[in-house]
Amino acid sequence: MISLASEMTDSKGQHARGWLFFDAECEFCSEIATWLMGPMKRRGLAVAPLQDPRVGSLLGLSQGELLRAICFVRTNGSRHMGVSAVLAVARELWWAWPLVWITRFPGMMSVMQAGYRWVARHRRCPAEHCTTGQVARRS
Numbered sequence: 001m002i003s004l005a006s007e008m009t010d011s012k013g014q015h016a017r018g019w020l021f022f023d024a025e026c027e028f029c030s031e032i033a034t035w036l037m038g039p040m041k042r043r044g045l046a047v048a049p050l051q052d053p054r055v056g057s058l059l060g061l062s063q064g065e066l067l068r069a070i071c072f073v074r075t076n077g078s079r080h081m082g083v084s085a086v087l088a089v090a091r092e093l094w095w096a097w098p099l100v101w102i103t104r105f106p107g108m109m110s111v112m113q114a115g116y117r118w119v120a121r122h123r124r125c126p127a128e129h130c131t132t133g134q135v136a137r138r139s
Contacts, residue, residue, distance in 0.1 A: 015075065016044060016045055016046035016075070017043075017044040017045055017074065017075055018044075018045045018046070018072060018073060018074040018075060018088075018092075019045070019046050019047070019048055019072070019073050020033065020036065020040065020045065020046070020047045020048075020070065020071075020072050020085065020089055021047075021048055021049070021050045021052075021055055021059075021066070021070065021071040021072075021073070022047065022048075022049060022050060022070050023049070023050050023051075023067050023070070024049030024050065024051050025051065026123050027123075028119075028123040029070065029123065033047045036089065036093075039093055040089070040092070040093070043092050043093070045089075045092060050066045050067055050070075050071065059071065059073065059079065068081075068082075068120075069081045069082035069085065069116075069120065070082065070085045070086070071085055072084075072085035072088045072089055074088075082113070082116050082120075083109070083112050083113050083116045086099065086112075086116065087099060087100055087103065087112075099112075
C-alpha cells in the first residue's frame with residue numbers, strides 16, 4: 001500500500017494525521033463531511049471524497065468496495081470502515097465522545113451497527129436510494 005502520509009495531502013500541501021473518506025455522490029454524506037471538515041481540520045485531520053482516483057489504489061479497494069461505507073484512515077495505516085470509522089472520528093472530537101461512551105453498554109455496538117446499515121440503505125444519492133447492491137452497480 002502506498003503511504004497515505006506521502007500521497008494524501010490537503011489543499012495547501014500539508015499532511016494530515018488521518019483522512020475521512022466519504023461518498024461525494026451522496027447528498028447526506030456530503031453534508032455530514034462538510035459539517036465535520038472544520039472541526040477535523042483544527043485537529044489535523046482531513047476529509048476527502050471516496051471518488052478521488054487515488055483512494056482506491058491507496059486503500060487497495062475496488063470502486064464498488066469503496067462506496068459501501070465511509071472510511072477513516074490514519075497515516076500509520078490503520079483503517080476503519082462504517083461504524084468503526086464513525087467511532088474513530090468521534091474519538092477525535094470531544095463533543096462526539098458520547099457516541100464512543102454508549103458503545104460500552106452491552107448491546108449498543110450492535111444497535112449502532114444496525115443504525116449505520118439502516119442509514120446506509122436509506123441515504124439519498126443522485127436520483128436513487130443507495131443500498132449495498134445499488135452501490136456496487138454504480139461503479
